Amino acid sequence: MPLQDHREHLRLCRLCGNCRQAGTTYRAICPAGERFGFDAYYSRGRAIIAQKLLDGRLDWAMPVADVVYRCTMCGGCVEQCPVEYRDHILEIFLALRAECLDRSLISSAVKRFLETLYAYGNPWKAPREHRGDWATGTAVTRYTPADEFLYYVGCVGSYDPRGMQVARSLGEVLLAAGVSFGILGSEEGCDGNEARLLGEAGLFEYLATENIQTFQRLGVRRVVTLSPHSYHVMRHEYPRLGAGVEAIHYTQLLRDALAAGRLNPVRGFRRRVTYHDPCFLGRHAGEYDAARAVLQSIPGLDLVEMPRNRANAFCCGGGAGNFYVGALDGTERSPGRIRIREARETGAEVVAVACPSCMTMLEDAVKAEGLEERIAVKDVAEIVSESTGA
Numbered sequence: 001m002p003l004q005d006h007r008e009h010l011r012l013c014r015l016c017g018n019c020r021q022a023g024t025t026y027r028a029i030c031p032a033g034e035r036f037g038f039d040a041y042y043s044r045g046r047a048i049i050a051q052k053l054l055d056g057r058l059d060w061a062m063p064v065a066d067v068v069y070r071c072t073m074c075g076g077c078v079e080q081c082p083v084e085y086r087d088h089i090l091e092i093f094l095a096l097r098a099e100c101l102d103r104s105l106i107s108s109a110v111k112r113f114l115e116t117l118y119a120y121g122n123p124w125k126a127p128r129e130h131r132g133d134w135a136t137g138t139a140v141t142r143y144t145p146a147d148e149f150l151y152y153v154g155c156v157g158s159y160d161p162r163g164m165q166v167a168r169s170l171g172e173v174l175l176a177a178g179v180s181f182g183i184l185g186s187e188e189g190c191d192g193n194e195a196r197l198l199g200e201a202g203l204f205e206y207l208a209t210e211n212i213q214t215f216q217r218l219g220v221r222r223v224v225t226l227s228p229h230s231y232h233v234m235r236h237e238y239p240r241l242g243a244g245v246e247a248i249h250y251t252q253l254l255r256d257a258l259a260a261g262r263l264n265p266v267r268g269f270r271r272r273v274t275y276h277d278p279c280f281l282g283r284h285a286g287e288y289d290a291a292r293a294v295l296q297s298i299p300g301l302d303l304v305e306m307p308r309n310r311a312n313a314f315c316c317g318g319g320a321g322n323f324y325v326g327a328l329d330g331t332e333r334s335p336g337r338i339r340i341r342e343a344r345e346t347g348a349e350v351v352a353v354a355c356p357s358c359m360t361m362l363e364d365a366v367k368a369e370g371l372e373e374r375i376a377v378k379d380v381a382e383i384v385s386e387s388t389g390a
């Protein structure tokens with residue numbers, strides 16, 4: 001829906017400021033607002049900007065685009081907003097981005113990201129035939145119609161070195177659990193979620209349609225995703241384009257495998273762990289329990305919570321393309337660094353994540369904070385792998 005069709009919705013914002021609680025005591029929830037500190041970067045400020053653009057009291061110009069693109073679409077403000085406006089917030093942010101894009105008001109980093117995705121089908125400029133390299137040396141095989149699940153890995157798990165390790169751990173754990181699955185390898189394409197959230201609906205549809213056609217050709221019915229971003233877009237956007245697949249996130253599959261005794265965490269994991277809720281698994285999908293159930297089933301693992309958890313979790317700063325374009329990086333107020341300090345204060349030795357983007361954002365933050373000797377970031381799949389010897 002274009003921005004001009006949101007006029008009535010924008011009037012619902014009461015400018016109450018609930019979405020911009022001040023942030024020195026872990027109450028604030030907006031990573032963009034926390035990073036920059038000005039009203040414009042919080043949801044309330046964005047509502048004012050949108051209203052002024054529609055009323056002609058503000059010009060479409062690069063400073064507007066700069067604010068518009070420094071949002072991770074984490075949904076924190078939606079959680080805080082007490083009025084009906086909450087149902088329209090993220091659609092309005094998307095409409096703002098789409099219009100910026102139409103007017104060529106995008107940063108060079110966003111432009112480069114979208115052009116690379118269009119030209120190469122991934123943000124790494126990597127050849128497509130290397131997409132399944134992470135599985136080399138494992139017993140993971142190509143998907144066939146006899147498999148129950150397609151294991152969809154996504155771009156970070158396919159090309160980012162740390163993401164590839166996580167993809168491999170999960171592949172080995174799924175094998176150990178006796179899950180019937182296969183991968184697409186070089187036939188897998190980018191899920192398109194980040195293109196969509198940066199306002200490029202056309203590129204999103206191009207990428208998603210290619211995946212959907214592959215799913216249909218191979219008779220895929222169920223997809224288990226490594227990334228919550230893939231999970232989100234396959235649940236909410238792919239059906240609109242004709243996909244008839246059921247998507248689940250891998251933590252849900254591991255929770256069930258552990259409960260059924262198909263995985264035995266016999267080695268345990270004797271460390272204090274805190275779990276960072278990924279925004280696109282937690283707030284966007286309402287799945288807060290699966291990863292916690294997995295972690296709690298591992299002998300010796302001491303699970304502690306950060307002050308901001310579940311619906312109030314603080315974003316790592318990587319959502320909506322920011323993982324690639326780094327629009328919130330660069331200072332000690334960067335969301336990942338704030339989150340790591342929060343994790344450290346729990347006394348945890350390990351931050352568990354269930355998203356390859358969160359993994360990289362938080363590992364970079366650990367290095368920036370100089371805490372490499374004191375805290376590690378591990379994916380839930382890696383913790384299960386270690387505890388089961390998979």
Ligand code: SF4
Pocket residue numbers: 012013014015016017018019020043044047077080081082083085086
């Ligand atoms: S977005 Fe919601 S919480 Fe924020 S100022 Fe508007 S009404 Fe208040």
Ligand code: SF4
Pocket residue numbers: 029030031032033041042043070071072073074075076077078
């Ligand atoms: S979606 Fe997240 S980053 Fe964007 S304005 Fe809301 S709280 Fe801030």
